[in-house]
Amino acid sequence: MSEILLKRNDYYSLIVDGVHVGGTWIGHNNFVEPKESMSENDKVVMMFSIGEQFKGKGYGKILLEKVIETEKDKGTKTLRLAVLTDNEIAINLYKECGFVIDGYVREMYYMWREL
Numbered sequence: 655m656s657e658i659l660l661k662r663n664d665y666y667s668l669i670v671d672g673v674h675v676g677g678t679w680i681g682h683n684n685f686v687e688p689k690e691s692m693s694e695n696d697k698v699v700m701m702f703s704i705g706e707q708f709k710g711k712g713y714g715k716i717l718l719e720k721v722i723e724t725e726k727d728k729g730t731k732t733l734r735l736a737v738l739t740d741n742e743i744a745i746n747l748y749k750e751c752g753f754v755i756d757g758y759v760r761e762m763y764y765m766w767r768e769l
């Protein structure tokens with residue numbers, strides 16, 4: 655099985671055996687409030703998703719791990735995100751990849767991790 659991470663502008667795609675199985679946007683915005691200590695090297699994870707027919711096969715974890723490694727190599731210091739509190743699958747995935755819950759606003763958790 656070949657797993658390739660492609661990056662076009664701020665969007666990453668995970669390609670498995672030539673097929674796009676999912677992707678995510680990693681960049682700068684104020685959708686998730688930055689912590690006071692955060693700098694230019696802090697980015698936000700958005701639109702993280704795996705295609706319906708590819709869910710539950712470990713691709714979400716592969717995508718996130720590859721994105722973390724790539725962003726680390728590029729000098730990114732932290733990643734942060736917001737996730738609905740009832741999205742147990744995504745929360746589990748983010749926790750497994752080192753993210754911790756850092757706040758709560760309405761139905762969303764804020765999570766972050768250092769790279």
Ligand SMILES: CC(C)(COP(=O)(O)OP(=O)(O)OC[C@H]1O[C@@H](n2cnc3c(N)ncnc32)[C@H](O)[C@@H]1OP(=O)(O)O)[C@@H](O)C(=O)NCCC(=O)NCCS
Nearest residue numbers: 702703704709710711712713714715736737743744746747
């Ligand atoms: C969240 C999402 C990206 C997970 O992708 P995935 O490829 O199905 O996840 P994986 O197969 O890589 O599983 C990774 C981890 O997620 C968790 N997970 C996966 N399926 C799960 C399930 N049915 N129930 C509970 N936890 C689950 C587990 O912790 C799993 O790790 P493990 O296999 O070591 O136990 C995918 O479900 C998705 O695209 N959901 C819709 C979009 C979305 O909610 N995105 C997040 C926005 S913040």
